[in-house]
Amino acid sequence: MTGGVFISFEGIDGAGKSTHIAPLAELLRAQGRTVVLTREPGGTPLAEKIRALALNEAMDPLAEALLMFAARRDHLQQVIEPALAAGHVVMSDRFTDATFAYQGGGRGFDLAVLGQLEQLVQALPQGGLRQPDLTLLFELAPEVAAQRLAGVRAPDKFESQPVAFFRKVAAGYDARARQQPARFVRIAADRPRDAVWEDVLAAVRGKGWLQ
Numbered sequence: 164m165t166g167g168v169f170i171s172f173e174g175i176d177g178a179g180k181s182t183h184i185a186p187l188a189e190l191l192r193a194q195g196r197t198v199v200l201t202r203e204p205g206g207t208p209l210a211e212k213i214r215a216l217a218l219n220e221a222m223d224p225l226a227e228a229l230l231m232f233a234a235r236r237d238h239l240q241q242v243i244e245p246a247l248a249a250g251h252v253v254m255s256d257r258f259t260d261a262t263f264a265y266q267g268g269g270r271g272f273d274l275a276v277l278g279q280l281e282q283l284v285q286a287l288p289q290g291g292l293r294q295p296d297l298t299l300l301f302e303l304a305p306e307v308a309a310q311r312l313a314g315v316r317a318p319d320k321f322e323s324q325p326v327a328f329f330r331k332v333a334a335g336y337d338a339r340a341r342q343q344p345a346r347f348v349r350i351a352a353d354r355p356r357d358a359v360w361e362d363v364l365a366a367v368r369g370k371g372w373l374q
């Protein structure tokens with residue numbers, strides 16, 4: 164593997180993404196890759212400022228969606244595209260599927276408008292859209308995810324939402340994975356960490372990016 168590779172980690176809050184993203188980055192680094200570990204919303208100084216607003220301030224769904232895509236645009240231009248052009252591995256804790264799941268599924272915001280914003284923000288100069296090469300979707304019942312997060316940290320605006328919200332978010336992720344099956348690998352996250360980790364490794368090995 165020598166070219167740039169873009170891997171995103173997705174799932175509802177508490178599904179277990181962050182538990183596996185750093186160890187996978189370390190493993191790839193140990194095999195000689197340069198890995199850029201990043202997150203959304205965030206990943207640049209500007210996008211981190213937007214994150215602080217989006218995760219803590221009440222706002223209408225359009226404002227929320229626009230902030231997510233504004234942060235994403237800066238992230239793509241400042242971090243993701245340069246890293247991929249340099250042949251690095253970019254691993255992002257969330258990307259656009261989160262907008263379709265949270266703002267589209269959770270908030271019920273117009274999916275067609277999200278699609279237009281996606282086209283605008285992720286268009287490539289050579290044509291087509293920037294999308295992850297692989298998306299690991301951690302799937303876990305919202306009740307279990309909430310139990311895992313309870314007491315771990317003070318909940319932000321999204322983590323404070325009821326289980327019903329996360330059911331809609333999960334349905335949003337499911338719809339997205341059905342629409343783009345070649346890019347998604349579903350990870351059953353309701354198992355012990357070691358079993359989940361083995362599936363993460365298998366997904367990346369399956370792409371030929373890890374020995």
Ligand SMILES: Nc1ncnc2c1ncn2[C@@H]1O[C@H](COP(=O)(O)OP(=O)(O)OP(=O)(O)O)[C@@H](O)[C@H]1O
Nearest residue numbers: 175176177178179180181182311315354355356359
């Ligand atoms: N397989 C597992 N079994 C039990 N607990 C787990 C498992 N994986 C992770 N956890 C625990 O669940 C909590 C949430 O995990 P983690 O932070 O990785 O989730 P996340 O998807 O990154 O959440 P968020 O999107 O809210 O940041 C943590 O306390 C973590 O230690």
Ligand SMILES: Cc1cn([C@H]2C[C@H](O)[C@@H](COP(=O)(O)O)O2)c(=O)[nH]c1=O
Nearest residue numbers: 176203204231257258261262265321322
């Ligand atoms: C990219 C993106 C994220 N969100 C939400 C999802 C989470 O609740 C937070 C990010 O917190 P995390 O601990 O880093 O997972 O933001 C969203 O609603 N829309 C998005 O596009």
